[in-house]
Amino acid sequence: MAAGVKTRVKLPKQVGAGEVVTIKTLITHRMESGQRLDAQGAPIPRSIIHRFHCTFEGETVVDLEIGPGISTNPFFEFQARVPGPGVFTFAWHDDDGAIYSDSRAISVI
Amino acid sequence: MPLRRRDVMRVSVGALVALTVPARAQQLLVMQQDATLDEVIAAFTQGTPIAEGGVSLSLPDLAEDGYRVPVAFEATGAEEAMLIAPGNPVVPVLKIRFGPLAGSQKLATRMRLAQTQDVLALARMPDGTVAQDTRSVSVVVGGCA
Numbered sequence: 230m231a232a233g234v235k236t237r238v239k240l241p242k243q244v245g246a247g248e249v250v251t252i253k254t255l256i257t258h259r260m261e262s263g264q265r266l267d268a269q270g271a272p273i274p275r276s277i278i279h280r281f282h283c284t285f286e287g288e289t290v291v292d293l294e295i296g297p298g299i300s301t302n303p304f305f306e307f308q309a310r311v312p313g314p315g316v317f318t319f320a321w322h323d324d325d326g327a328i329y330s331d332s333r334a335i336s337v338i
Numbered sequence: 339m340p341l342r343r344r345d346v347m348r349v350s351v352g353a354l355v356a357l358t359v360p361a362r363a364q365q366l367l368v369m370q371q372d373a374t375l376d377e378v379i380a381a382f383t384q385g386t387p388i389a390e391g392g393v394s395l396s397l398p399d400l401a402e403d404g405y406r407v408p409v410a411f412e413a414t415g416a417e418e419a420m421l422i423a424p425g426n427p428v429v430p431v432l433k434i435r436f437g438p439l440a441g442s443q444k445l446a447t448r449m450r451l452a453q454t455q456d457v458l459a460l461a462r463m464p465d466g467t468v469a470q471d472t473r474s475v476s477v478v479v480g481g482c483a
Contacts, residue, residue, distance in 0.1 A: 249441030262450070263371075264427050289437025291445065296371075298423050298431030300406040300448040300481070308441030 234258060236331040238319055244311050246337045252283070252290075255304045256321050256329060262297035278303055280322035286315040313337055375424045382420050382433075382460050383468045392469030393419070393461040399474075401451055404481030410446040413461035413469060419443070425455030450481035 239253040256278060263275025277297050283290040290309040309317070314337045321329040373381070379388075393413035401407040411434075413419055421432040436443050443461070451457070454476045461469045 251441075262428070284437070285439050288439045289435070290439045290441075291437060292435040293445075294433035294435075296430050296432060297428050298421075298426050298450050300450055304446075304448055306446040308444055310439050310441040312439070 234323075234327075234329055236319065236321065236329055238317075238331050238333055240317065240333055240335065242334075243336050243338055246313055247310065249308050249310050250335070251306065251308050252317070253304070253306045254281070254283070254319055254331075255302060257302050258321075258323070260297065260299060260301045260303060264297070276324050278321045278323055280320075281305060282320045282322075283307070283309070284318050284320075285309060285311070290317070311335055311337065370430070371428055373429060375422065375429050378420075378422055378430045379458075379460065382418075382462070386462075386466060386468045388460070388468050388470045390470060392416075392463060392467075393459050393471045395421075395457065395459040395471040395473045397457055397473040397475050400476045400478070402478045404451040404453075404477040404479055406448045406481070407451050407475065407477075408446070409449050409457070410444070411459050412442070412444045413459075413463075414443055415463055416443045416461035416469070417464055419445075419459065419461040421449065422458040422460065423449065423451060423455060424458060425453045426450065427452060451475060451477045452480045453477055 235257045237255045240250055244250050258278050261273055261276040265273045267273050279295050281293040291307050317333045319331045396410040419434045422429055423431050431449055434445055456472045456474045459471045
């Protein structure tokens with residue numbers, strides 16, 4: 230597990246039933262592309278977040294397969310429909326096998 | 339001609355190979371690191387002809403810093419979408435699958451661009467058609483993708 234990985238998620242706490250919310254997510258990660266060379270000219274091995282999966286109560290919102298072409302500290306903004314009160318779960322899958330996750334509860338007015 | 343063991347073996351080995359080849363093609367992930375542009379597009383479209391329209395890609399015309407270029411993408415109704423940078427060392431950038439709870443088929447992120455190029459977005463619509471949009475971006479400082 231890489232050190233100092235922090236996840237950030239921004240979404241409203243409350244929403245009308247069936248409404249659409251905008252979710253912004255960010256994870257601090259170097260996203261080492263595997264293309265760069267170190268001082269000795271040896272390639273630095275790839276180490277990226279290769280998958281991001283957002284679900285709401287077990288149902289997928291978005292599922293992303295990520296390549297090294299995504300910038301350092303991958304940021305994603307997308308929209309989700311909220312059918313009722315529940316919990317959003319976010320999972321970032323690292324190349325080293327670690328899965329960073331975060332969750333946010335949302336209530337319905 | 340009597341049926342020889344040798345012939346039976348040949349046929350069964352042939353059948354085995356024939357069975358494994360399409361399976362191999364399935365495994366050929368869209369996000370493969372060393373895939374060429376044509377391979378990436380073919381893996382996504384599965385032979386469906388590409389139509390213009392239905393998907394829109396927003397990128398700046400001029401990117402000063404190729405390490406983080408804001409990109410937004412919208413394809414109303416799409417099931418799956420893909421972001422491709424033909425001028426990057428790794429061509430496939432992002433593959434998006436919209437689930438049943440996606441509020442819209444919109445996504446914004448930041449991407450790396452190694453050089454000036456035409457960025458490509460593909461989207462698979464529920465009726466099976468594939469839509470495409472391209473944006474040409476001038477890159478001042480290339481981001482080593």
